[in-house]
Each structure stands twice: as structure tokens, then as C-alpha cells.
Amino acid sequence: MAKLISSSNVNSERDIINATVWTRRILRILGIWPLVCSNTTTIEKILATISFALCWSMLSFLLIPMVIFTMSDRTTIYEKIKLLGPLSYVIIATLKYFILVIHRKNIRQCINVLSTDWRAVHQQNYRKIMIKNVTKSHVLSKFCIMFMYCGGLCFNAVMPFLTQTTIDEQNVTVKPLPYPGFDIIFDLHFTPVYVFVFFAQLFSGTVLFNITTAVCCLAAMFVAHACGQIEIVMARVENLVKNVQNSRMKEHIAIIVKHHMQSLRFSVNIDNILREICLVEIAGATLNICLLEYYCIMEWNNNDSIAILTYIFLLISFVFNVFMFCYIGEQLTNQCNKVGFASYKIEWYHLPGKTALDLTLIISISQHPIKITAGKIIDLSFSSFCSVLKTSIAYLNMLRTLV
Numbered sequence: 001m002a003k004l005i006s007s008s009n010v011n012s013e014r015d016i017i018n019a020t021v022w023t024r025r026i027l028r029i030l031g032i033w034p035l036v037c038s039n040t041t042t043i044e045k046i047l048a049t050i051s052f053a054l055c056w057s058m059l060s061f062l063l064i065p066m067v068i069f070t071m072s073d074r075t076t077i078y079e080k081i082k083l084l085g086p087l088s089y090v091i092i093a094t095l096k097y098f099i100l101v102i103h104r105k106n107i108r109q110c111i112n113v114l115s116t117d118w119r120a121v122h123q124q125n126y127r128k129i130m131i132k133n134v135t136k137s138h139v140l141s142k143f144c145i146m147f148m149y150c151g152g153l154c155f156n157a158v159m160p161f162l163t164q165t166t167i168d169e170q171n172v173t174v175k176p177l178p179y180p181g182f183d184i185i186f187d188l189h190f191t192p193v194y195v196f197v198f199f200a201q202l203f204s205g206t207v208l209f210n211i212t213t214a215v216c217c218l219a220a221m222f223v224a225h226a227c228g229q230i231e232i233v234m235a236r237v238e239n240l241v242k243n244v245q246n247s248r249m250k251e252h253i254a255i256i257v258k259h260h261m262q263s264l265r266f267s268v269n270i271d272n273i274l275r276e277i278c279l280v281e282i283a284g285a286t287l288n289i290c291l292l293e294y295y296c297i298m299e300w301n302n303n304d305s306i307a308i309l310t311y312i313f314l315l316i317s318f319v320f321n322v323f324m325f326c327y328i329g330e331q332l333t334n335q336c337n338k339v340g341f342a343s344y345k346i347e348w349y350h351l352p353g354k355t356a357l358d359l360t361l362i363i364s365i366s367q368h369p370i371k372i373t374a375g376k377i378i379d380l381s382f383s384s385f386c387s388v389l390k391t392s393i394a395y396l397n398m399l400r401t402l403v
Contacts, residue, residue: 012119015127019114019134022141023221026214030055030097030207035104036111058204059097062090062179069181079180081399085291086179092284093211096277100214103273107218110269114225121232129235130228137217137224140324144216147320148209151313156205160198162306177201215277216324222270223328223372227335229263234342237362241346253358260339260362267332267370278325279375282388285322289315289392294399322388329372329380340366 017024027033031052034040040048066087070080100107121127156178175194179201188194236256292315299307340363372380378387 011127012115012121015118015131015134016115019118019130019137019225020111020221022138022145022217023214026210026217029210030100030214032100032104032214035101036107038108055097055207058200058207059090059094061200062204062208063087063094065182065185066090066179069184072184081291082295083180085288085295088284088287088291090179090208092280092288093208095280096215097211099276099280100211100218106269106273110222110266110273113266113269114222117225117229126232126235129231130225133224133228133231134221137220140220140328141213141217143320144220144324145213147313147317148213151310151315151317152205152209154310154313156202159306159310178205212321215274215281216321219270219274219277219325219328219372222266222273223332226263226267226270227331229259229266230335230339233260233263234339237339237342237359238346257358257361260365264336264365264370267336270332271370271372274325275373275375278372278380279377281325282322282374282378282380282384285318286388286392286395288318289322289389290395290399292318293392293396297400319389323385325372326380326382326385326388329384330382333369333371333379333381336369337366340364 024033024037027036028044028048029051031048031050031054034045034048066083069075070083070087075083118130121130160176160178175188177188177194177198182188182197182201186193186197188197233256236252236259240252240256292311295311296308296315299311343359343362343366374380374384378384
């Protein structure tokens with residue numbers, strides 16, 4: 001997109017930092033940022049390598065004992081269902097982390113395009129459009145971080161302390177943990193071992209939250225940028241009539257078409273990055289929302305108010321994550337549609353005949369908007385969000401019937 005204009009943005013570096021701030025911070029924690037950004041120092045790469053190894057170690061630390069405990073004969077059906085929610089969340093987060101690493105080249109390409117666009121924007125009104133969309137992405141990112149950490153910390157740090165302790169067969173008090181099943185490997189009756197496992201689970205849970213928020217922040221950042229570029233295209237189209245006497249009319253049309261096509265290519269790359277992640281997110285969220293609803297009903301019967309509040313926090317965070325993905329998918333599709341409407345609503349009849357005819361190309365392309373999909377199976381929109389909620393309730397009814 002930078003090829004379309006010759007001037008540059010003197011505030012570009014500050015704007016780039018502002019646009020990528022949340023994604024950059026979280027991806028650094030996960031050790032992925034040097035993989036998607038070439039402008040990193042040797043020290044940053046070393047620290048990222050250490051963070052990357054620690055994150056995978058923490059995920060394995062959670063996953064292996066939980067799988068062994070779930071598959072063992074010592075667990076009842078109710079315990080397996082109670083463990084299915086945390087286990088599925090760990091598996092889903094691990095898959096999303098793996099997919100982020102696989103798509104590192106596509107993410108790097110999109111970040112480079114984003115940076116180039118910020119350096120190339122030369123008109124103040126266009127820069128304001130991009131800043132406005134960045135602000136929207138920041139709001140979504142902050143909400144995602146808030147919901148995930150509130151629900152996650154309640155589950156990992158608060159609920160184990162406030163949950164009632166139990167007595168095992170040896171008449172020994174069993175101290176609760178957020179993720180059960182670790183007594184297969186560790187002797188949790190020994191206090192130092194219990195403290196080590198508890199804080200290791202807390203740290204591992206933080207890794208899970210960061211993976212979820214990283215995906216949300218990355219999606220919000222890219223889609224907000226794509227929407228900003230398409231909005232600039234619409235602004236160019238609306239200014240076209242003002243330049244009707246300009247001898248460079250054909251050049252203005254060429255700039256609009258090229259900018260529109262580059263915006264659409266960027267949007268296609270976003271779908272390529274998020275396609276598998278969204279499929280895992282939608283499938284996992286549907287399952288987890290169903291299980292959390294079931295847990296709330298069970299704890300309501302057990303009169304455990306602390307557990308109910310914790311599960312409600314988690315339920316809200318999962319619902320918000322699905323809503324955010326569906327919201328950004330709806331926004332991108334609507335923005336692509338608006339380009340055609342903007343081309344039609346201007347006073348195109350004042351343009352020269354051939355120039356007005358060129359607008360039909362933009363209108364035609366807008367009839368097939370870019371969509372963010374979940375594995376090319378589900379188009380992310382408000383209707384798909386409603387479908388996820390309906391499906392989770394249907395699974396809940398089936399679960400209550402079978403168990």
C-alpha cells in the first residue's frame with residue numbers, strides 16, 4: 001500500500017508501537033515476538049527462547065498428569081466430566097500456541113504490511129482514521145485481558161483456597177488444587193511439594209491466559225488495520241468527485257483500485273492466519289461453555305457459592321471471546337460491503353463516462369466481501385455467535401440427560 005503514495009508519516013514509529021502494543025507485549029511473554037518481528041535484538045531473542053521453552057514446559061506440566069488422571073480407572077464419571085473442562089482448555093490453548101508458531105511467517109508478513117502502511121500514510125485525515133480503528137482494537141484487547149485474567153485467577157488462585165477440603169481413605173486432609181490429578185505423580189500431603197505444584201499450576205494457568213489473549217489481540221489488531229485501510233479507500237472514493245476537474249483523474253482511480261485490492265489481500269492473509277485458530281476456538285468454546293453451564297448447575301445443587309461465582313466469571317470470559325471473534329468478523333465483512341455502497345452513493349454522474357464506469361469494478365468486488373472463517377466451515381458473524389450459544393445449550397441438555 002505504501003507504493004501508492006510518495007510522502008511519509010513523520011510519526012510512523014510511534015504509531016506502529018501504539019498499534020502493536022498489546023500484541024507485542026503478550027507475544028514477548030510467550031516467546032513468539034522475535035519469530036514474527038525481524039527488528040529484535042540478540043538479547044530479546046535469547047529471552048524469547050527461554051520464555052518459549054518455559055511456556056512449552058508449563059503446558060506439558062499441566063497436560064501430562066491431567067491426561068493420565070482422566071484415563072485412569074480411579075476416576076468416576078462425574079470426576080471425568082469435572083476434569084474435561086480444564087483438560088479441554090489446556091489442549092485447545094496448546095493447539096492455538098502451536099498454530100501461532102506455524103503461521104509465524106504469515107503473521108510477520110502482515111505486521112510488515114501494517115508497519116509499511118503507517119510509514120506511508122501522508123494525509124492527516126487518513127492517519128486519524130487509522131488511529132480511530134487502533135483505539136477500537138485496544139478496547140477489545142483490554143476487555144479480553146480483563147475477562148480472561150479475572151476468570152482465570154479466580155479459578156487458579158481464589159477457588160482452591162476457599163473450597164472446602166476433603167478427607168481421603170487414609171483420613172488425611174486433601175488440599176485442593178485448580179487442576180486435579182497431580183497426586184498420581186506428586187505426594188501432595190508433603191507441604192513443600194504441594195506449594196511447588198500449586199505455584200507451578202498458577203504459572204501454567206497464566207501461560208494459558210496469555211495464549212488466549214494473544215490470539216484475541218492479534219485478531220483485533222489485524223482486523224482493525226484492515227478496516228482502517230478500507231475506510232481510507234471509501235474516503236478516497238468520496239473525494240473523487242471533488243477532483244472531477246483534475247487532469248490526473250485516471251491516476252486517482254488507479255490509486256483507489258490498487259489500495260482496495262491491497263486491503264483485500266491483507267484481509268485474505270488475516271483469514272489464512274486465523275482460520276485454524278478460529279476453528280479450534282469455536283469448537284473449544286462451544287464445549288467449554290456447555291461444561292461451565294453444567295458445572296454451575298452442579299455447584300448450585302451443592303450450595304458452593306464460591307465455585308458458582310468462579311464458573312460464572314469463566315463463562316463470561318469464554319462467551320466474550322467467542323463474541324469478539326464474531327464481532328471482528330462481522331465488522332470486516334460489513335466494511336468490505338460499504339466500499340460498494342460508498343462508490344454508488346457519491347455523485348458519480350458528474351464524473352466522465354469512462355471514469356464512472358471504472359467504479360463498477362469496485363462495486364462488483366464489494367458484492368463478495370472477505371469473511372473471517374473458522375476452518376472455512378463457519379463464517380464468523382453475529383449469527384454464528386448465536387449458533388454457538390444455542391449449540392452449547394443443546395449439548396448441556398444432552399449432557400444432563402446422559403449423566
